[in-house]
Amino acid sequence: MNNARVNRIKDVLFKYFGIVCTLSGLIILAIFILNILIDGVQRIDWSFMSSLPSRFPERAGILTAWTGTFWIFCLTAAIAIPIGVGAGVYLEEYSKKGWLANLLEINIANLAGVPSIIYGILGLEVFVRILGFGASLLAGSLTLALLILPIIIVATREAIRAVPKTIKEASFALGATKWQTISRQVLPASASSIITGIILALSRAVGETAPLIVVGALAYVPFVAKTPMDEFTVLPMQIFNWVSRPQHGFTINAAAAIIVLLCFVFLMIGIAVYIRNRAQKKNPW
Amino acid sequence: MLKIKEYIIEKALFMCALITVLTTAGIILILTVEAFSFFRNVSLYDFFTDPQWTPLYSEKHFGILSLLAGTFLTTVIAIMVALPVGMGIAIYLSEYAPRSFRKIIKPLLELLAAVPTVVYGFFALMVVTPFLQNIIPGVSGFNALSAGIVMGVMIIPFISSMSEDALHAVPKSLREAAYGMGSTRLQTVFRVTIPSASSGITASTILAISRAIGETMIVTIAAGQMPGLTLNPLKPVQTITAYIVQVSSGDVQFGSLEHQSIFAAGISLFALTFILNSVSFWIKKKYRIQYE
Numbered sequence: 001m002n003n004a005r006v007n008r009i010k011d012v013l014f015k016y017f018g019i020v021c022t023l024s025g026l027i028i029l030a031i032f033i034l035n036i037l038i039d040g041v042q043r044i045d046w047s048f049m050s051s052l053p054s055r056f057p058e059r060a061g062i063l064t065a066w067t068g069t070f071w072i073f074c075l076t077a078a079i080a081i082p083i084g085v086g087a088g089v090y091l092e093e094y095s096k097k098g099w100l101a102n103l104l105e106i107n108i109a110n111l112a113g114v115p116s117i118i119y120g121i122l123g124l125e126v127f128v129r130i131l132g133f134g135a136s137l138l139a140g141s142l143t144l145a146l147l148i149l150p151i152i153i154v155a156t157r158e159a160i161r162a163v164p165k166t167i168k169e170a171s172f173a174l175g176a177t178k179w180q181t182i183s184r185q186v187l188p189a190s191a192s193s194i195i196t197g198i199i200l201a202l203s204r205a206v207g208e209t210a211p212l213i214v215v216g217a218l219a220y221v222p223f224v225a226k227t228p229m230d231e232f233t234v235l236p237m238q239i240f241n242w243v244s245r246p247q248h249g250f251t252i253n254a255a256a257a258i259i260v261l262l263c264f265v266f267l268m269i270g271i272a273v274y275i276r277n278r279a280q281k282k283n284p285w
Numbered sequence: 286m287l288k289i290k291e292y293i294i295e296k297a298l299f300m301c302a303l304i305t306v307l308t309t310a311g312i313i314l315i316l317t318v319e320a321f322s323f324f325r326n327v328s329l330y331d332f333f334t335d336p337q338w339t340p341l342y343s344e345k346h347f348g349i350l351s352l353l354a355g356t357f358l359t360t361v362i363a364i365m366v367a368l369p370v371g372m373g374i375a376i377y378l379s380e381y382a383p384r385s386f387r388k389i390i391k392p393l394l395e396l397l398a399a400v401p402t403v404v405y406g407f408f409a410l411m412v413v414t415p416f417l418q419n420i421i422p423g424v425s426g427f428n429a430l431s432a433g434i435v436m437g438v439m440i441i442p443f444i445s446s447m448s449e450d451a452l453h454a455v456p457k458s459l460r461e462a463a464y465g466m467g468s469t470r471l472q473t474v475f476r477v478t479i480p481s482a483s484s485g486i487t488a489s490t491i492l493a494i495s496r497a498i499g500e501t502m503i504v505t506i507a508a509g510q511m512p513g514l515t516l517n518p519l520k521p522v523q524t525i526t527a528y529i530v531q532v533s534s535g536d537v538q539f540g541s542l543e544h545q546s547i548f549a550a551g552i553s554l555f556a557l558t559f560i561l562n563s564v565s566f567w568i569k570k571k572y573r574i575q576y577e
Contacts, residue, residue, distance in 0.1 A: 007472060008469060011469040011471040014376075014474075015377070015381050015470075017377075018374065018377025018378075018381055018382075019377060020373075021371075021373030021374045021377065022373070022374045022377055022378065022390060022394075024370060025370065025397055025438070025441050026393055026394070028397075028438055029400075031412075032412065035408070035411075035412055036404075036407070036408075082301070083301045083304055086297065086298045086300075086301030087298070087301035087304065087305060090295075090298035090299055090302045094299070095302070103306070104302055104305065104306065106566065107306055107309050108305050109562070110566070111308060111309060113492065113495055113559075113561075113565075114312065114499075114555065114558065114559075115498070115499025115500075115501070115526065115555075116501065117501045117526050117529050117530070118312060118554065118555050120529075121312075121315065121316070121529070121547065122308070122311050122312050122315060124533075125315045126311055129539075146304075149305060149308070150305070153305070177287060178291060178295075179294045179295075200399075204399075207400075207401025207402070207403070207404075208401070209401070209402065209403045209502050210501035210505075210526065210530060213530050213533050213534050214529065214530070214547075219534075236401055236403040236502075239404070239407065240406070243403075243406060243407050244506070251411060255407070258404050258407060261401060261404065262400070262401075262404065265399060265400070265401060266396070266399075269396070269399055273392060
């Protein structure tokens with residue numbers, strides 16, 4: 001065999017290696033979801049969704065956990081969206097080039113890489129102890145809001161940057177002020193990309209466990225939270241708690257709770273992707 | 286009137302941006318202040334040389350080395366899984382795959398990164414560990430290997446998508462020159478494209494390492510709670526992150542030395558990931574200038 005042929009064969013072999021790598025990731029994901037479905041799907045029924053936690057696996061439910069997750073979702077969104085979008089708008093439209101802009105930029109890049117558990121430590125000291133919110137829904141949501149801020153800011157900046165300059169210039173030419181231009185032209189034009197980024201960021205917040213453990217979310221909460229100052233648990237906390245127990249019944253409960261959590265997370269991602277695709281299709285520029 | 290409104294809005298938006306700086310300042314301040322009071326009771330020398338980490342036992346030792354060993358072990362295993370697979374995916378998608386296939390596969394791969402980590406923990410403990418116990422004798426119920434492998438699966442999309450971007454950014458002319466000389470795609474990839482994209486690939490790998498070091502739930506659930514100076518992947522270990530979880534979910538008194546130890550562990554973790562992130566950021570920045 002001559003050299004050229006050996007190289008051809010190597011090339012083809014490598015192509016198959018690439019295909020195997022690509023598919024292996026997806027196959028692992030599939031095996032893993034299938035496994036959890038087999039373990040947990042028959043456990044999901046109305047009483048599982050509407051029961052309080054219990055020492056007995058057959059009687060335990062996830063009512064406090066999913067309502068907690070819902071609370072956390074709403075509060076985190078309410079805190080993180082205005083701040084994140086605001087910061088993104090400032091950095092893209094207002095901030096002048098200079099040391100401050102540079103500092104902000106490097107800082108956000110770094111924050112995006114800080115381990116989530118470190119945010120938990122920050123939340124524990126600042127929100128739980130110094131501001132005195134206790135191990136409440138509010139403290140947990142504030143912590144998660146800080147965690148996802150960098151993601152929302154980066155998404156907002158990219159979305160705004162994609163808006164053509166001509167739109168802004170036309171608005172200025174008609175005598176609009178800077179804020180009028182931003183609020184009536186730039187933000188509506190970039191809305192779908194910003195919303196996609198926000199939903200993806202929130203889907204991450206919903207799945208977080210570590211920072212909430214540090215903040216003090218409880219594994220056992222015998223009542224449904226009514227105000228943001230109540231103690232709370234969330235689905236990932238409940239799953240963690242059940243996984244750490246030896247009884248088989250709790251393992252099945254954990255699998256069932258995972259199905260509920262995954263449905264929620266994948267639904268959010270699905271919505272985000274749908275919005276992105278729809279926006280790409282009717283994009284005028 | 287309009288001018289005042291514009292001014293107020295600009296200041297309000299600036300405040301939003303300032304919160305990110307305050308977050309960083311808060312993290313650094315809290316970790317240093319609390320770690321400082323910890324280091325008044327434990328000498329830095331002991332912290333870095335004591336081979337044991339047993340703050341929750343009656344005979345207390347505070348040697349970060351054993352937590353670092355656990356962190357190092359799980360991270361190395363994760364990278365050994367994620368780097369070859371992630372690079373394989375990146376090269377295949379950017380150089381070989383048809384465009385339509387790439388468009389479908391990329392969002393699916395990103396789902397791997399979207400799965401909550403507690404779910405991966407369940408997977409490691411309930412599926413991967415029993416599987417490993419079947420094929421390798423002497424695997425403990427909690428072990429670094431299973432946690433590391435699953436963590437590797439989780440970080441595959443980080444490596445594959447950032448490396449693919451880096452490969453994609455290599456100018457077409459370079460590839461075409463290589464093809465013109467009669468190279469196959471494989472030769473072009475390894476002798477032209479990868480060397481040209483090396484800084485982007487390095488940056489993505491460093492970021493993935495930092496991600497693995499900071500990952501918490503998988504190692505907490507599947508790697509055990511046993512700090513020890515071991516590099517045996519079949520035995521239980523404890524990582525820095527898992528230790529912080531252990532203390533936080535137990536009933537340790539606020540302000541006690543045990544509780545302060547999470548800040549000492551936290552500052553080590555923060556320093557480690559901060560250095561890696563900065564190096565990655567710096568490499569990437571340099572690389573951008575090179576190609577634009």
